[in-house]
Amino acid sequence: MAIFQSEEQYIGELKRRSGLPQGFSVATTTLDFVSREREQELTMNLALLLLDQPSDRFAGVFTSNRFCGGPIVIGRRRIREKQLRAVLINNRVANVGAPGGVEDARKLCDTLGGLIGEAGERIMPASTGIIGWRLPVAEMTAALPKLIDGLRKDSALPVARAIMTTDSYPKLHREDLGQGSIVGVAKGAGMIEPHMGTLLVFLLTDLSMDRNELDRCLRSCVESTFNRISVDGDQSTSDMALLFSSGRKPAVSEDSFREALEMVCSRLAEDVVRNGEGVGHVIRICLQGAPDPNTAAAAAKAVVNSPLVKTAVFGNDPNVGRIVSALGDFADAARFHLDLNRLRVSMGGVEIFAGGCFLLDTEKEARLNSYLKESALDALKKGFPEHDRQVLLEVDLGAGDARAEVLGADLSYQYVKENADYRS
Amino acid sequence: MAIFQSEEQYIGELKRRSGLPQGFSVATTTLDFVSREREQELTMNLALLLLDQPSDRFAGVFTSNRFCGGPIVIGRRRIREKQLRAVLINNRVANVGAPGGVEDARKLCDTLGGLIGEAGERIMPASTGIIGWRLPVAEMTAALPKLIDGLRKDSALPVARAIMTTDSYPKLHREDLGQGSIVGVAKGAGMIEPHMGTLLVFLLTDLSMDRNELDRCLRSCVESTFNRISVDGDQSTSDMALLFSSGRKPAVSEDSFREALEMVCSRLAEDVVRNGEGVGHVIRICLQGAPDPNTAAAAAKAVVNSPLVKTAVFGNDPNVGRIVSALGDFADAARFHLDLNRLRVSMGGVEIFAGGCFLLDTEKEARLNSYLKESALDALKKGFPEHDRQVLLEVDLGAGDARAEVLGADLSYQYVKENADYRS
Numbered sequence: 115m116a117i118f119q120s121e122e123q124y125i126g127e128l129k130r131r132s133g134l135p136q137g138f139s140v141a142t143t144t145l146d147f148v149s150r151e152r153e154q155e156l157t158m159n160l161a162l163l164l165l166d167q168p169s170d171r172f173a174g175v176f177t178s179n180r181f182c183g184g185p186i187v188i189g190r191r192r193i194r195e196k197q198l199r200a201v202l203i204n205n206r207v208a209n210v211g212a213p214g215g216v217e218d219a220r221k222l223c224d225t226l227g228g229l230i231g232e233a234g235e236r237i238m239p240a241s242t243g244i245i246g247w248r249l250p251v252a253e254m255t256a257a258l259p260k261l262i263d264g265l266r267k268d269s270a271l272p273v274a275r276a277i278m279t280t281d282s283y284p285k286l287h288r289e290d291l292g293q294g295s296i297v298g299v300a301k302g303a304g305m306i307e308p309h310m311g312t313l314l315v316f317l318l319t320d321l322s323m324d325r326n327e328l329d330r331c332l333r334s335c336v337e338s339t340f341n342r343i344s345v346d347g348d349q350s351t352s353d354m355a356l357l358f359s360s361g362r363k364p365a366v367s368e369d370s371f372r373e374a375l376e377m378v379c380s381r382l383a384e385d386v387v388r389n390g391e392g393v394g395h396v397i398r399i400c401l402q403g404a405p406d407p408n409t410a411a412a413a414a415k416a417v418v419n420s421p422l423v424k425t426a427v428f429g430n431d432p433n434v435g436r437i438v439s440a441l442g443d444f445a446d447a448a449r450f451h452l453d454l455n456r457l458r459v460s461m462g463g464v465e466i467f468a469g470g471c472f473l474l475d476t477e478k479e480a481r482l483n484s485y486l487k488e489s490a491l492d493a494l495k496k497g498f499p500e501h502d503r504q505v506l507l508e509v510d511l512g513a514g515d516a517r518a519e520v521l522g523a524d525l526s527y528q529y530v531k532e533n534a535d536y537r538s
Numbered sequence: 539m540a541i542f543q544s545e546e547q548y549i550g551e552l553k554r555r556s557g558l559p560q561g562f563s564v565a566t567t568t569l570d571f572v573s574r575e576r577e578q579e580l581t582m583n584l585a586l587l588l589l590d591q592p593s594d595r596f597a598g599v600f601t602s603n604r605f606c607g608g609p610i611v612i613g614r615r616r617i618r619e620k621q622l623r624a625v626l627i628n629n630r631v632a633n634v635g636a637p638g639g640v641e642d643a644r645k646l647c648d649t650l651g652g653l654i655g656e657a658g659e660r661i662m663p664a665s666t667g668i669i670g671w672r673l674p675v676a677e678m679t680a681a682l683p684k685l686i687d688g689l690r691k692d693s694a695l696p697v698a699r700a701i702m703t704t705d706s707y708p709k710l711h712r713e714d715l716g717q718g719s720i721v722g723v724a725k726g727a728g729m730i731e732p733h734m735g736t737l738l739v740f741l742l743t744d745l746s747m748d749r750n751e752l753d754r755c756l757r758s759c760v761e762s763t764f765n766r767i768s769v770d771g772d773q774s775t776s777d778m779a780l781l782f783s784s785g786r787k788p789a790v791s792e793d794s795f796r797e798a799l800e801m802v803c804s805r806l807a808e809d810v811v812r813n814g815e816g817v818g819h820v821i822r823i824c825l826q827g828a829p830d831p832n833t834a835a836a837a838a839k840a841v842v843n844s845p846l847v848k849t850a851v852f853g854n855d856p857n858v859g860r861i862v863s864a865l866g867d868f869a870d871a872a873r874f875h876l877d878l879n880r881l882r883v884s885m886g887g888v889e890i891f892a893g894g895c896f897l898l899d900t901e902k903e904a905r906l907n908s909y910l911k912e913s914a915l916d917a918l919k920k921g922f923p924e925h926d927r928q929v930l931l932e933v934d935l936g937a938g939d940a941r942a943e944v945l946g947a948d949l950s951y952q953y954v955k956e957n958a959d960y961r962s
Binding site: 151152153178179180181182210211212213245246350351421422425426428429431434435438439441442443445446451452454467470471472474475476525526527529530531533534 | 575576577602603604605606634635636637669670774775845846849850852853855858859862863865866867869870875876878891894895896898899900949950951953954955957958
């Protein structure tokens, strides 16, 4: 992916991408409220995604964390409705673990429905922010007319901005195909933010794919992109990805739609990893030679989630022992027979383990230490997220044909700082 | 457990504990060598645990990491021998992932056996230290006569010191029972040290328990103590726990032996957690209301291993959202039905979650913030490990009668620093 030289260049690129597919409009607004839990004055963003007409072309996936927010409870039900019309999104308060959270979200959708002449059940709620607090329903209700007044058809960028919490830049990607396009926005800063429900993804298209196609494509793309990033192994209480089609443009083949959707999703997913405030290195694990795809993905995640591997990468240490140890530990837990004599591990294209032994010497270690230093993210370029700096780890288990790619991050001082800072 | 006011007091207590059970002698020595992998001059400690006579009363458990060291490969075989006589232990080089590692360890045992008039197969090797390097076999062989010359019967403390790597203090505990005693030493600094194989535990007794009793007691105690500590979820390549009886004193009942052994093991295990260089808080999770013991232990570990929970505790943040989210994530992964309405969570005796809702207000948060600050380990008292400072988390899943206790640690800057520092 391109490396941006300046903020202007990056914003210009975002604008280019941000044109809405036909059949949608969006709006954003802000409101002030005092949280009753902490008596703190805060500002909240509201955003609205609106289809011109109710659509029966949509799909959604939701977090499987059993401790989930009010919007997830409602969303799981409404994704089975015949038609949907809109998504109402707020940041700042995640509406998780708060008394009356489901009822609060339902009321807001009903009120919005009354204002736009739509049934409340056709509106999906989505929230991200602090866990445990109640939504400021009165203030949000009062802001709805202003929100609706601001509906526009030109750009998805305001929504990408409005759904940010601790994200340091908006995440927006597009693919044009056939006579239409797919535009996606996401929110999420590497699951690192205190008390924040994490990943929200909204995908809009005007290509008239049918509901089953959208469902299959969304599930497959989420599995190969968002479910393959892992910053700290914690699954959020609020994750959701929604895909809507306005049906305004002719359909394309399911395969080409899936391919374009996967491109949008994988770029959004990479942005999420890179945006982690505490991320010093992005780590890409390409694992092959697994007996089946599930084992491949789980083994790759075991490596990228090992605190000892993560801290070694942060310290620019080509620590092959920790990588192999993480694989050995995984093999034990997964009851998978790991043949060390067939295992091969490379870092940055340099082989570091084969034939049951470490292939490191002083010269090779120095070379890999430099490679790791050069792969670190440039802290000064914060906000210019798209670049190709990453640490590449290739693993061959030598036990089959299945493969998986997983994107993760190192474990840095900054990660601890971000997550340890007391909220007050 | 007692809090020590001074280093003298602590050393005095260690000496009191360190008397060897009858029928054993120990020795330690040091040697210098140049590592061929890094051309570095280093010092290694050697230690010897020797039974006066070969014994058929012993038991051992070994790491189940598939990537394990030469001593583990040999130990798994020798633990099935009819009789054992000695353990030869070195620090500095873990003998893991190095070519010829099994053969190197075997040769050293054979040479030692020749010197003490014992079959090499009756000697267990144990190593801890850097992964990937070969043992300096020539230098170690040359040091064996001096090692044997130093055999003594008075104190286990030199062994507790000799097996240290980055440990900041020796770990030694004893229980007297019947006419004899159990003395245990352990090595391990919270799995936090770069490239170090981690946990070695040696338990000596003169009580003439039979082999089956020793095996049952060791397995049960390791399960309830060392397998219930979790500093970063990584399992070492070198972990082993060995228990030997000299049979010099009358047996006691299996139950009372198990109880005493569990006391020794649990104190050693707590020392290991507290000794983690990067450990700012020890976290004790008492979980009840699980459908079965495995679920209880796994749920407790899921909480104590969550990076978001660990960083929150480091930051003195009573972050109930992260605790409940970790449980929700675990419930999903384990396909366990978590009823949030029956879940109860307390911190330091203060209820923070019940009836599906957070029970936090500004006053309670301030109180828990103080509790967390007061529970932090005193960095100035390093080396005085035994105290009762810990963060107590009580969880009731409300889904059965099984319970588990797990000891873990927070995630601090110091943890990252320790693990990221490049070895050179």
